[in-house]
Amino acid sequence: MNVMTSLNSAHALAGDTDWWRGGVIYQIYPRSFQDSSGNGIGDLKGITSRLPHIASLGVDAIWISPFFKSPMKDFGYDVSDYCDVDPMFGTLTDFDALVARAHDLGLRVMIDLVLSHTSDQHDWFKESRKSRDNSKSDWFVWSDPKPDGTPPNNWLSIFGGSAWQWDPRREQYFLHNFLTSQPDLNFHTPAVQSALLDATRFWLMRGVDGFRLDTINFYTHDAQLRDNPALPAEARNATIAPSVNPYNHQEHLYSKNQPENLDFLRKFRALLDEFPGSAAVGEVGDAQYGLDILGQYTQGDDYVHMCYAFEFLASAPLTATRIAEVFRHLDEKAPDGWACWAFSNHDVMRHVTRWDLTPKALRLFTTMLMCLRGSVCIYQGEELGLPEAEVPFEALQDPYGIEFWPEFKGRDGCRTPMVWEKSNQNGGFSQGLPWLPVSADHLHNSVSAQEETPDALLHHYRRAIALRQDHIALRKGAHSAPTATGNILQFTRSYGEQTLFCAFNLGDSAADLTLPTSALQPIAADLGGAQSTSRQITLDAWQPFIAILDQGE
Structure with a gap:
């Protein structure tokens, strides 16, 4: 093409x-x-x-x-x-x-x-690991060991163990936040x-x-390679x-x-x-x-x-x-x-x-x-x-x-x-x-x-x-701060002259909902949405209520 x-x-x-x-x-x-x-x-x-x-x-x-x-x-x-x-x-x-x-x-x-990060089979890393003074020697994160030979700091890999892998070619460690075969770029x-x-x-x-x-x-x-602090168990x-x-x-x-x-x-x-x-x-x-x-x-x-x-x-x-x-x-x-x-x-x-x-x-x-x-x-x-x-x-x-x-x-x-x-x-x-x-x-x-x-x-x-x-307010609109009352989550979405009221019963039993106004036109019937226009409605278990606010009220 x-x-x-x-x-x-x-x-x-x-x-x-x-x-x-x-x-x-x-x-x-x-x-x-x-x-x-x-x-x-x-x-x-x-x-x-x-x-x-x-x-x-x-x-x-x-x-x-x-x-x-x-x-x-x-x-x-x-x-x-x-x-x-x-x-x-x-x-x-x-x-x-x-x-x-x-x-x-x-x-x-x-x-x-x-x-x-790249693979350790990327040409960049193959070149970088050859020596400490080649054209890509600083393209990955390399560090000398501590005097006792251990890694430069306490960073850990998401895939388990230290985030540092020893490389005998350079006699240095390289950083890998994931697998040892995924060296981190610098x-x-x-x-x-x-x-x-x-x-x-x-x-x-x-x-x-x-x-x-x-x-x-x-x-x-961190360019200084400082140790990460411990995280309390509750956090x-x-x-x-x-x-x-x-x-x-x-x-x-x-x-x-x-x-x-x-x-x-x-x-x-x-x-x-x-x-x-x-x-x-x-x-x-x-x-x-x-x-x-x-x-x-x-x-x-x-x-x-x-x-x-x-x-x-x-x-x-x-x-x-x-x-x-x-x-x-x-x-x-x-x-x-x-x-x-x-x-x-x-x-x-x-x-x-x-x-x-x-x-x-x-x-x-x-x-x-x-x-x-x-x-x-x-x-x-x-x-x-x-x-x-x-x-x-x-x-x-x-x-x-x-x-x-x-x-x-x-x-x-x-x-x-x-x-x-x-x-x-x-x-x-x-x-x-x-x-x-x-x-x-x-x-x-x-x-x-x-x-x-x-x-x-x-x-x-x-x-x-x-x-x-079909509703620009749902795509690009602002929202009121969502609030939770029991199992009901509710908020409004607004864009220009379009405002939608949205409520969802996230529970296994029916729950009562007071609508903010009677000037609402319920939609989403094909999604199981409640269609009542009364100020006091009941949402069935796992039922939504979505309505357009009538701006003419």
Whole structure:
């Protein structure tokens, strides 16, 4: 595909350069979406063939998890070449065709950029580790040992153990916040930043509409390599790492979240601004300071457009009180910031299982998500209500799960292949043996099965997304501070002359609700919303009430 053709297609989508504000983004985990070759691993051609399904949901964009060249020690999050496609997934020509087809369907394309670290097989690291004085000797974070030979400080890896790995070639340690095969880049070196920006430009020139920035707050480390302080037991939070991981025993003041990060993000945003309509969502991996960082990184127009929040990815039940607390904290720490919310992704247990949701509760959560202020990410299979799959130890692929089994079973349970057909033993995903087993429990939830069932969850997702797309107040509007009264969460969303009142009963029993005015026009009947116009109404268990405020009263 001609690059200019791609750019022209992207331009056709750029009528609303602010599309990301309130946009709905569909996350694709490419290994598990659709295999076109029969080798059991999803690929770019497979994604292209299934784009009509995604477009039918009414979403604004897709986010594709990494497909770059990689040894696949962490399934693509260990990049060995930022500017090429791993043969496992196809070719650059396949990617260009994917972008063109997506744009034809009105879908923007965002890709996952992993800038904080590379693979140890990247040419940059191969050169860096040769000596202390080569052209890339300072492109990664190297340090001499302490006099007793131990690592330079107490920093820990998310995947377990020290964040430092000894390298006999240089007789130094190198930093790795994740696997030992994922050395951290040194953002204090200007040439590193320039090289990463060049790689970003490469994809923008191919017609990409934006990026999901992996571990955005890990980019810069403390140049003095100071020890992280201990974190009191009562303050530990396992959103990022399982509770069995000692990573949670530290307050990560120096290994990430450094102020110098803002200087790089300013350069990154300036590059994106050269391509109107492009946008970036940064993944903030921090259990203690996530919303604080979100506020910093999305303030004004100098940094990223939005940040991927972890608050609704936790295992704790998502109650009305909890949601109100999150938004109170968000309004305090990031009054001008913009969050991107998700309930599920490729790193956490699927929310149907995590919160043990009934079908009615699942529908209510879906409707509510589309009414919250912020943008939204939904994860492949979420629209089918897929539960977490059981993957036996002998079939595990995730190094995280293998390391901490059985207390933590890893992330493979949310990464099993997408189910397209109810009759195929592999769910229509592949003609070969899938890289992870297809869950037998998933087959009855397949796309084809739900397409044939008018009241299936798949259709509910389409209606909930349409509700958001049809009301600008839900996409881009301000909100009143959400309040919780018992199990009822309520707030208003306003944009220009449009104001919507939203209330949700997040409980197993009926609850009474006093409406703020009688001048309300109930909507969302097709989402199970209450339709009463009385000031005093009763919401059934797991029922929403969404209404347009009559401005003429």
